[in-house]
Amino acid sequence: MEYILFFVLGGLISVLSGFFGVGGGFILTPILLLMGFSPLQAITTSLFFTVGTSLSGITAHIKLKNILWKEGLIMGTSGIAATQLARPMVYYLEARGWDDIVIPFMYIVLLAYFAFSMIRQGKKSDEGVIAPESFSVPKLMAIGFVGGFASAALGVGGGFIIVPLIITMLGFNPKKAVGTSLFAVLLIVSVGFVSYAVKTEIDYVIGLMLIAGGLIGSQFGARLTGYFQNKEMNAMLGMLYLATLAGAVLKLFALNKTGLAIMSIFIVYFFARSFVKINQAKHIPKKG
Numbered sequence: 014m015e016y017i018l019f020f021v022l023g024g025l026i027s028v029l030s031g032f033f034g035v036g037g038g039f040i041l042t043p044i045l046l047l048m049g050f051s052p053l054q055a056i057t058t059s060l061f062f063t064v065g066t067s068l069s070g071i072t073a074h075i076k077l078k079n080i081l082w083k084e085g086l087i088m089g090t091s092g093i094a095a096t097q098l099a100r101p102m103v104y105y106l107e108a109r110g111w112d113d114i115v116i117p118f119m120y121i122v123l124l125a126y127f128a129f130s131m132i133r134q135g136k137k138s139d140e141g142v143i144a145p146e147s148f149s150v151p152k153l154m155a156i157g158f159v160g161g162f163a164s165a166a167l168g169v170g171g172g173f174i175i176v177p178l179i180i181t182m183l184g185f186n187p188k189k190a191v192g193t194s195l196f197a198v199l200l201i202v203s204v205g206f207v208s209y210a211v212k213t214e215i216d217y218v219i220g221l222m223l224i225a226g227g228l229i230g231s232q233f234g235a236r237l238t239g240y241f242q243n244k245e246m247n248a249m250l251g252m253l254y255l256a257t258l259a260g261a262v263l264k265l266f267a268l269n270k271t272g273l274a275i276m277s278i279f280i281v282y283f284f285a286r287s288f289v290k291i292n293q294a295k296h297i298p299k300k301g
Contacts, residue, residue: 016222023062023226025280030063030172030227031070031234032283033191033250037227038063038164038202039173040253043120043260044276047269052112056103056168057213058220060206063169065224067199071192073235079192084153084179088193089200091154092161092171096205099165104212120167120261127177128254148183156182157197164198165205172198173254180247187243191235240290249286253279 022044030037038059045055074080106112156178160171172194179185179194238246256279263272 016218019219019222020226023066023223024230025226026062026223027066027069027227027230028234028237029253029280029283030066031073031230032237033172033176033234033246033253037066039167039169040257040276041223042168043117043257043264044273046117046264047260047272047276049269052116052168053103053107053209053213054215056116056165057206057209058215058223059168060164060202060209061215061217061220062223062227063198063202064206066227066230067195067202069228070195070235071199074192074195077188077192077235077238079188079235079238080196081189081193082196084148085193085196086200087150087153088157088160088175088179088197091157092164092197092201093204095158095161096165096201096208099162100205100208103166114265116167117261117264119163121258121265123163123167123174124254124258124261127173128251128258148179148185152183153179157201160197161201161205164201165208171201177250187246188238191238237287237290240287240294249283253283 022041026037026040026044029040041062042055042059045058046052050058071080103112103116106115156175157171159178160175163169163174164171175194175197176187176190179190180187185193241249256276259275260272263269263275
């Protein structure tokens with residue numbers, strides 16, 4: 014029964030991953046912490062899961078032509094270098110017993126910033142916004158580096174940092190940002206997972222059940238982007254950050270069940286909103 018729960022959890026998280034381009038680990042790591050996993054186990058399991066879901070999500074976004082390959086490669090390469098700097102820091106914190114406080118606190122700081130920036134971005138109209146034809150290589154490298162460092166330090170794909178930064182700083186179209194981020198994330202988490210797996214024992218059956226659910230969910234999530242406007246996607250991403258932020262804060266106060274309840278409420282809201290959007294699209298008369 015426990016493994017079925019992780020299968021369902023993997024599917025739900027992967028729909029969000031495919032929709033928002035956040036790699037899945039950004040949502041899974043705080044949930045695993047709230048479920049009682051140690052920080053190192055949560056990080057390694059989340060990276061393992063993110064490798065699988067990123068692969069699946071990328072195939073959907075290739076069909077949708079949402080990936081800018083050169084930009085994704087630049088960010089991914091820079092991010093890989095950053096993972097090798099972050100990993101020793103995590104082991105240092107774990108050896109001194111500081112990981113249970115420092116890692117959730119790092120989540121809180123990052124989530125608070127990105128929740129604010131994406132909700133503000135979601136208030137802007139899509140009209141008259143033209144995505145640039147080329148992007149700054151130094152900025153792409155810097156964003157990839159930050160995403161890679163966060164990936165290895167927090168057990169996330171890095172997409173939850175990369176997506177809002179390339180939208181707000183570089184002017185990426187949100188749908189292109191999602192696809193390109195997933196490609197960069199795949200490069201980053203593959204190296205990050207191997208680095209941790211050498212020293213950290215995890216339950217690979219749980220990981221495989223999460224991935225099995227994820228292989229279904231991420232395909233569906235990528236297709237859902239076609240039912241939403243860019244500003245709606247930005248606003249909902251901000252709401253996801255707020256829900257995850259609440260979970261991270263409550264974890265510090267040992268209110269794990271309350272944190273899980275808040276994250277569950279957002280997931281229910283997301284799927285209800287998506288169901289309404291799909292139904293509305295079915296009733297719109299086709300032209301011609």
